Amino acid sequence: MPDLILGIESSCDETAAAVVCSDRGILSSVVASQIATHCKYGGVVPELASREHLRAIVPVVREALERAGAGFDSLSAVAVTEGPGLVGSLLVGLTFAKAVSAARALPLIGVNHIEGHIHAVLIESRAAGAIVQFPALALVASGGHTHLFELPEEGRYRLMGKTRDDAAGEAFDKVAKLLGFGYPGGPVLDALAPHGDANAVRLPFSKMKGNALDFSFSGLKTAMLRWVQARGMDDEIAARRAVLRSSEHLSIEEWLAATPATTLNAIAAFQRVVIEELLRRLDRAAEESGAQAIIVSGGVACNQGLRRAATAGRFPCPVYFPTPGLSTDNAAMIAAAALGKFSRGEFADLTLKAKAGLTLA
Numbered sequence: 001m002p003d004l005i006l007g008i009e010s011s012c013d014e015t016a017a018a019v020v021c022s023d024r025g026i027l028s029s030v031v032a033s034q035i036a037t038h039c040k041y042g043g044v045v046p047e048l049a050s051r052e053h054l055r056a057i058v059p060v061v062r063e064a065l066e067r068a069g070a071g072f073d074s075l076s077a078v079a080v081t082e083g084p085g086l087v088g089s090l091l092v093g094l095t096f097a098k099a100v101s102a103a104r105a106l107p108l109i110g111v112n113h114i115e116g117h118i119h120a121v122l123i124e125s126r127a128a129g130a131i132v133q134f135p136a137l138a139l140v141a142s143g144g145h146t147h148l149f150e151l152p153e154e155g156r157y158r159l160m161g162k163t164r165d166d167a168a169g170e171a172f173d174k175v176a177k178l179l180g181f182g183y184p185g186g187p188v189l190d191a192l193a194p195h196g197d198a199n200a201v202r203l204p205f206s207k208m209k210g211n212a213l214d215f216s217f218s219g220l221k222t223a224m225l226r227w228v229q230a231r232g233m234d235d236e237i238a239a240r241r242a243v244l245r246s247s248e249h250l251s252i253e254e255w256l257a258a259t260p261a262t263t264l265n266a267i268a269a270f271q272r273v274v275i276e277e278l279l280r281r282l283d284r285a286a287e288e289s290g291a292q293a294i295i296v297s298g299g300v301a302c303n304q305g306l307r308r309a310a311t312a313g314r315f316p317c318p319v320y321f322p323t324p325g326l327s328t329d330n331a332a333m334i335a336a337a338a339l340g341k342f343s344r345g346e347f348a349d350l351t352l353k354a355k356a357g358l359t360l361a
Contacts, residue, residue, distance in 0.1 A: 003076040003342055004068075006100070007335025008061065010093030011085025011113045012144065013037075013044045014328070015056035019068035019075075020335035022343075025127045028067035029325065029332040032056040035184065042183045043173070050088035057096050064331070072104045077347075079338030082110035083358030084144070090354035098350050109338040110348040113329075114140050114147060114360045115157070117297040120326040120333035122154065132320060133292035137285050141278060142298035142328075143169035143184075146215045148281055149361060150289050155340055157361035160285050161213030168274055169300045171217035175224050175270055179263065180240035181255070189267050190303045191252045192259060196268030201227065203266075203273050213281050220273055227266055236260065275306050279314065286315060294319045301327040 003022040010016070018029040034052045038044050065071060080097035083090060101108040117140045125132050136151045137160075146163040166174065169186055176185015203223050206216040228237075243258050244250065256264075282294060294315055300306060302324045310319045326333060341347075 003339065004070060004074055005335040005338050005342060006075050006078045007331035007338065008080040008093045008097050009329055009331040009334045010053045010089050011081045012089055012329060013049045015053050015060050016329060016331035017061040017064035018331035018335050019064055019070050020332055020339065022339055025123060026332045028064045029330055030060050030064045031330055032060050039183050042177050046086045046088055049086060050092060053089055053092035057092055075106055077107040077109055077338065077342050079109040079111050079335050081113045081334055082352055083355030084113055085356060087354050087356045094352065094354050102350060107347045108352060109341050110352050111334045111337045112358055112360050114145055116333035116337045118295055119337040120322040121295045121297050121320045123336035124322055124326060125320055135289055135291055136293040136295060137282060137289060137291045138295040139278060139282060140298045141168040141300035143167060143173060145298060148213055148285055159361040161211060161215060161281055163215040165216055165218040166221060168217060168278060171221050171274060174221055178225060178228060180237035182244045188255060189271060190305060192255060192264055193268045193271040193305055195256060196264030198268035198272040200265035201269040203269050205273060206277060213285055215277060224270055271305050275309050279309060291317055293317050296321050297327060299328045
C-alpha cells in the first residue's frame with residue numbers, strides 16, 4: 001500500500017495543508033494567504049498571523065483531505081513544520097498536528113521548513129521524470145531565509161553560506177515599501193524591473209570578509225535609501241501610496257503610470273544586483289563542490305529575472321526551480337520532506353516543540 005501523508009505548514013503568514021502519496025505525488029495542496037491582513041501594516045504582524053492561523057487551520061485541512069479524496073482513516077502519518085519561523089504561528093500547526101496524531105494514532109513527523117523548500121523541487125522533478133543528480137547545491141531564498149547548501153546525497157546537507165543580515169526576499173519587500181509600493185512588494189519590483197535600465201543607476205555589491213559564500217543585502221538596501229533621500233522623492237512616493245490605497249489590486253500598467261523612468265531604472269539596478277549576488281555565490285559553490293545539479297527554491301524563486309538569469313546557460317549543470325505554487329510557503333513540500341523520514345521511521349512524539357531558530361545544517 002502506498003504511504004499517504006498529511007502535511008501542515010504554519011511557519012509565518014500562510015496556513016497550508018496538503019496530502020502527498022508515496023507513489024502518486026501531490027494529491028492536494030491548499031494555502032490560505034494572510035496578505036490582505038498584513039499589507040496595511042507593511043509586513044507580517046506576528047500576533048495577527050497566529051490569530052489568522054487559528055481561524056484557517058480546520059477548514060484548510062478539511063479542504064486538503066477532500067481534494068485528495070482522503071480521510072483521516074486513510075492517512076499513514078501527519079507531518080508538520082517544527083521550525084524555523086514565528087513561534088506563535090508554528091504552535092498553531094504543531095498543536096493541530098499533535099491532536100490529529102493522538103486522536104487517530106498516527107505517527108507524527110517534524111519537518112524543517114527549509115528542508116521542505118528543497119523537497120518542493122525534488123518531488124516535482126520526480127513527477128516530471130527529471131531526476132535531480134547528486135551532489136547538488138540548494139539555494140533557499142525567501143523573505144526569511146537565504147541559505148546555500150551542498151547536498152552530497154538526498155537528505156544530507158552541508159551549509160556553505162547564509163545571509164548575515166537581511167534575507168533576499170526581505171530586501172525586496174523593504175525596498176518596495178521604501179519606494180511606496182506596499183507589501184508584499186517583491187513581485188511588483190520584479191514586474192517593473194524589465195521596464196528600467198539596470199545600468200543607469202550604480203549600486204554596490206557586498207564586500208564580504210570571512211566566508212565568501214555568505215550573503216549580505218543591508219548595504220544594498222541602505223544604498224537605495226540614500227538614492228531616494230538624495231532625490232527628494234517624498235511627493236512621488238506619497239502619490240504612489242495614495243494610488244495603492246485607492247485599489248487593492250493594481251495592474252502593471254497602473255504601476256508603470258505611477259512610476260517615473262528614473263525610479264524604474266533604480267528598480268532594475270536593484271534587482272540586477274540582488275540576482276547577481278545570488279548567482280555569483282552559486283557560481284563559486286558549484287566550482288568548489290563539483291555539483292551535478294542546482295536547486296533554487298523559496299519565495300524568491302518566483303522572481304522571473306532570477307529564473308531567466310539562472311537558466312540562461314550560466315551553469316554547467318541543470319538548474320531546477322519549483323513551480324510558483326510550490327515556491328512560496330506550502331504544505332506539499334512539508335509532506336514531501338516527510339516521506340523519507342516515514343520510510344526510515346524518524347517519528348516525533350507529543351513533546352515536539354516549535355523551534356523559531358531551527359537550523360538544517
